[in-house]
Amino acid sequence: MEAMVLTAPNTPLRWQQRATPRPGDGEVLVSVAACGVCRTDLHVVDGELPDIRYPIIPGHEIVGRIAEIGAGVTAHRIGDRVGIPWLGHTCGVCRYCTGGMENLCDAPRFTGYTRDGGFATHAIADANYAFPLGDVGDDVAIAPLLCAGLIGWRSLVIAGPAERLGIYGFGAAGHIVAQVARWQGRQVYAFTRGGDRAAQDFARSLGAVWAGASEEMPPQPLDAAIIYAPVGGLVPAALKAVRKGGRVVCAGIHMSDIPSFPYGLLWEERQLVSVANLTRQDGADFLKVAQQAGIRTETHAFPLRDANAVLTKLRAGELLGAAVLVP
Numbered sequence: 306m307e308a309m310v311l312t313a314p315n316t317p318l319r320w321q322q323r324a325t326p327r328p329g330d331g332e333v334l335v336s337v338a339a340c341g342v343c344r345t346d347l348h349v350v351d352g353e354l355p356d357i358r359y360p361i362i363p364g365h366e367i368v369g370r371i372a373e374i375g376a377g378v379t380a381h382r383i384g385d386r387v388g389i390p391w392l393g394h395t396c397g398v399c400r401y402c403t404g405g406m407e408n409l410c411d412a413p414r415f416t417g418y419t420r421d422g423g424f425a426t427h428a429i430a431d432a433n434y435a436f437p438l439g440d441v442g443d444d445v446a447i448a449p450l451l452c453a454g455l456i457g458w459r460s461l462v463i464a465g466p467a468e469r470l471g472i473y474g475f476g477a478a479g480h481i482v483a484q485v486a487r488w489q490g491r492q493v494y495a496f497t498r499g500g501d502r503a504a505q506d507f508a509r510s511l512g513a514v515w516a517g518a519s520e521e522m523p524p525q526p527l528d529a530a531i532i533y534a535p536v537g538g539l540v541p542a543a544l545k546a547v548r549k550g551g552r553v554v555c556a557g558i559h560m561s562d563i564p565s566f567p568y569g570l571l572w573e574e575r576q577l578v579s580v581a582n583l584t585r586q587d588g589a590d591f592l593k594v595a596q597q598a599g600i601r602t603e604t605h606a607f608p609l610r611d612a613n614a615v616l617t618k619l620r621a622g623e624l625l626g627a628a629v630l631v632p
């Protein structure tokens with residue numbers, strides 16, 4: 306197999322050829338058809354997440370087909386198309402797993418972070434954490450649903466029944482969540498980097514009633530806001546933009562420090578919460594919703610070997626929608 310491998314923090318991924326791994330008990334070998342590129346991949350490459358085990362193959366928005374099945378796997382058959390998300394494994398016995406919160410498992414494994422991911426021609430996955438995808442839809446178009454869509458969905462659910470919804474950072478997740486929110490009958494307010502007219506026009510084209518810079522105040526107070534950009538300064542900005550009793554959801558795995566802010570921004574029962582990872586139920590729920598809502602992802606496909614250039618583009622905010630690597 307071929308892979309783009311991270312061997313040390315803050316270094317470019319290196320193209321490597323390796324022996325194709327065999328699936329162990331309960332595992333499947335997937336031939337990768339497409340793998341989306343997520344901001345979390347940047348946090349992995351930059352060494353901003355704890356306990357990265359090098360060398361690691363990033364990538365956790367994998368669409369592929371089952372090439373080989375390990376012992377004891379009954380849920381999938383050779384040739385089935387599956388999606389492999391960020392949540393790669395959970396322990397099943399901790400208080401979070403048994404309490405319906407497997408996203409918070411004490412001993413989880415995450416695809417492309419603590420187990421090898423999809424910036425490769427092949428990947429091994431725990432069969433119980435691979436979503437059946439059926440045959441409808443394009444591999445590249447589906448890939449961003451597996452993290453941007455899924456964690457976006459979880460953050461939208463946690464935002465609650467907000468009619469006026471702010472989205473800070475209108476990238477891969479934002480452009481999917483905006484479509485779901487509109488389909489649900491909500492009003493979307495999109496916040497981008499100052500002067501990013503392309504992203505603001507893109508948000509309006511997807512039905513946002515308003516788009517502007519993150520420092521701007523929306524024309525009406527928001528009921529809730531979700532922050533996808535990894536910028537701590539957006540927390541007080543979003544708290545300022547939500548009404549009394551409103552909620553601000555931080556949806557990223559990593560964020561720069563949140564600057565101090567006056568208590569008045571939180572007062573009046575405003576809530577500040579974070580979203581971590583996903584449960585398999587989130588995946589099942591969202592994949593159904595994505596179909597019902599007719600979500601159309603804006604994707605840009607690149608050859609696997611261009612992974613470093615794609616990460617650079619993502620870092621610079623040069624991509625509208627989602628980037629996808631194709632081996």
Ligand SMILES: [Zn+2]
Nearest residue numbers: 396399402410
């Ligand atoms: Zn657990």
Ligand SMILES: [Zn+2]
Nearest residue numbers: 343345452453
């Ligand atoms: Zn992700």
